[in-house]
Amino acid sequence: MRIRPSLSLILSLTVLSLVVLGLTSAAFAQSSSAPAGRTLIRAGHLLDVHTGKLLDSQTIIVTGDRITAISSTASTPASTGDTVIDLGSLTVLPGLIDVHTHITGNPDFDPYRELTGTDAKDAINGVVNARTTLMAGFTTIRNVGASGYVDVDLRDAINAGQVPGPHMQVSGPPLGITGGHCDENLLPIRYHLTGDGVADGIAAVQQKVRQNIKYGVDVIKICATGGVLSKGDSLQASQYTLEEMKAIAADAHRLGLKVAAHAHGAQGILWASEAGIDSIEHGSFIDAAGIAEMKKDGTYLVPTLYLEDWMMESGHLPVFYQQKMKDAIAVAKPNIRRAYEAGVKIALGTDAAVYPHGLNAHEVEVYVRDLGMTPLAAIQSATLNGADLMGWTDRAGSLDAGKWADIIAVDGNPLADVKLLQDVKFVMKAGVVYKGTGAK
Missing domain, CATH: 2.30.40.10 (Urease, subunit C, domain 1)
Incomplete structure (x- = not known):
């Protein structure tokens, strides 16, 4: 999912504080x-x-x-x-684990709504969606992309007992290239609007990794290829170079964080695994070379497949997203099934926000029905494997x-x-x- 750039970090912090105060009654505190x-x-x-x-x-x-x-x-x-x-x-x-959520977003892709969103609205969404996710049985999530570090504030409010929600690891703004999936591409040049995480070149991506860590993230999220919900880019084209991804992984790992790479296209998947990225998110066009590399490196694959079913039944996308969604749906399940059958490790992720929060467990059913997993293997993808990917095997799963x-x-x-x-x-x-x- 493409993340809207920050419009007001200060407003986000203020409104989240108000939401927290509004929900914190004596009864809830107890x-x-x-x-x-x-x-x-x-x-x-x-x-x-x-x-x-x-x-x-x-x-x-x-x-x-x-x-x-x-x-x-x-x-x-x-x-x-x-x-x-x-x-x-x-x-x-x-409790179940979802390692790919966008807890501060909702499935509304009207361009006007996207452009008039604010960090304050995202903060409110996050409070509502965190409770919904917890009530669905997902007691741990990894949030991979939010503007203005709103997910950092939400995580901290949950940890403080101010609002109900899952245990969270959060990424803050995802890193991406200029004009790529993690940039803001809906407005013309006159507005000079750039995504929070945009960084080009080795020095710039190193600075962005360090900046995200400075502001409290637990994991680094990058966009290695184009995506469905972004205008003007190709699903299959790699965006960050191999050298840039190596620099990201090296800095993040040295500073104690893992890296998740949004990647649909085969080249980007291969490069991300070669670079030492810890997980490939989506993986729609994964090929034999990528499968072999991921298996060799022990890289996790995080499919996000239920959203395809939901999108075909209930989704309403702008025209410039529709064909890319159709292209991904046409290949993702058979390609990911081949990866699973070859022995690539799978951790459950859903891309919640591309479909309504709270339906996360439908992903387990898809893994059994369409990937050929046994029920136990599918449940393990949402428990043991999720905890392993997050580095939380000592506390969850x-x-x-x-x-x-x-x-x-x-x-x-x-x-x-x-x-x-x-x-x-x-x-x-x-x-x-x-x-x-x-x-x-």
């Missing part, structure tokens, strides 16, 4: 802190995403924001002071002692029907219940 003492979650069934085993009658012991133990319910009696949450026959599994108490529950066996993940009945994030039994 509910956003994990309860003191132990919480015992009684589950009819528990899915071990490491092995695919479905364990019956399990109790997850939560202390503060962490899981401290998991054992059979029969051997885990409640003690005085414990809080017991009985989920009956529901199946619990770890599975139900293990020591990790965040990020727990969801569904009515039935998701290994038999992954569509159950589209109707989550219970959501706990970091020991706090936001949906279902025990929610405040």
Whole structure:
């Protein structure tokens, strides 16, 4: 998704503060802190995403924001002071992870609406969409692109308990070339409007990486090729050169951050992997050379495929985006299936904002139906693999002692029907219940 350039960082900060103050009631402040003492979650069934085993009658012991133990319910009696949450026959599994969202955006691509957007509106969108995403069972996301560092402010507000939302890693403004997918190309020269992250040449991209880190990002996002939702560029044309991408990856890695590359075209995919980029986002035109390189380098592929289904059913794009969307849809699923079958690592991403937030779990169904994944592999792409890509295997992605108490529950066996993940009945994030039994 193309990100609108910053119009007012100061206004963004002010409005986000007002939104935060408006939502922070005494009741919410109490509910956003994990309860003191132990919480015992009684589950009819528990899915071990490491092995695919479905364990019956399990109790997850939560202390503060962490899981401290998991054992059979029969051997885990409640003690005085414990809080017991009985989920009956529901199946619990770890909170899901979406590594490609645009939490501050919505699926409205009318050019006038794009050009009259503000960081303030994005901040408000982010507060609403973060809650929607959490309630859908996605307790962790990576936000890859937002103007004015609005996603940095949103992450911090969530972490402070001021507004509800997932754990977040954020990129701030994505880096891109002049006139490329991450620039602003809708206005003529007289307006001299340039995207926040535009940088050309090795020195400039190094400065932009460092600037984003200065303002608090967790991951660097770049545009390696053209995109669908941008005017005047080609999906298949590489935008950053191999040398520029190497410079980006080297600086980001040296400073402790990973890099995600928006890339549809085959050349850009190949170069990004060769440059040491950690993940390829979209990957529509990936070819044999790119597949081989990604497998060799251990580069993650982050498909964003459900949006294609949604776009064909409900999307309304301006004419100058329509053909590019059709071109991507024509090749993406078979190409990505070949990459998966060849052994390229897959982490679930959705491009939420290109379709409505909260439908993220439909991506799991697409992976099973169109990529040939088993239900367990598809669920692992949204749990273990997402946590691995984010560098958060010590805190998310599975139900293990020591990790965040990020727990969801569904009515039935998701290994038999992954569509159950589209109707989550219970959501706990970091020991706090936001949906279902025990929610405040």
